[in-house]
Amino acid sequence: MRNQNNDALVISATFSNFWVKKVLVDSGSSADIIFHDAYVQLGVDNTQLRQVNTPLTGFSGEMIEPLGEVTLPLSLGSYPKRSTKMVKFLVVKAPSACNNILGRPSLNLFPCNSVYIHMNLSSLLRMGWGKPWEMKEWLENVTRIP
Helix, strand or coil: CCCCCCCCEEEEEEECCEEEEEEEECCCCCCCEEEHHHHHHHCCCHHHCECCCCCEECCCCCEECCCEEEEEEEEEEECCEEEEEEEEEEEECCCCCCCEEECHHHHHHCCEEEECCCCEEEEEECCEECCHHHCHHHHHCCCCCC
16 A cells, blocks of 8 residues: 655754744754744844855755754653754755754754654654644644645
C-alpha cells in the first residue's frame, strides 16, 4: 500500500522565548535556517550576527548568500518532555512560506524522529520517546502546506 501523505511537516517551536509557528522540519536540509523577517521579529541584537562565507543552494539551483549566523535557544516539546538546546541558524533574506527550517544539524542535536504518517515530531528526551497519541500539543500545532 502506497502512502498518500506527501504533506510537509510544519510545527511550532520556541525560539529565544518566543512561540514561533510555521517551522518547516526538513531532514534533507544540511543547514538550520531562520528567515530574515522572523529574525527581525525576535528582536535579536545584530551584534550577535556572525559573518559566514558559506553560500546556500536554493531549490532551483540558485546561490543564496546568508546574512550571517546566529546562535539561539530552541525549545521543542512541552513539560515534562521539553528540551532546549543552543542552535546555530543561518539568517537568510529570501521569500518563504515558513519562518524557519530545522535541518539535519538541529534534528541530530535533539535526536528526533520525524513521523510523517502521523504528522508529528517526537523527540528522545529524558523521559523517553513520545508517542503520537500522547503528544496532542504537537498535533494541534501542525500546519499543512498545500
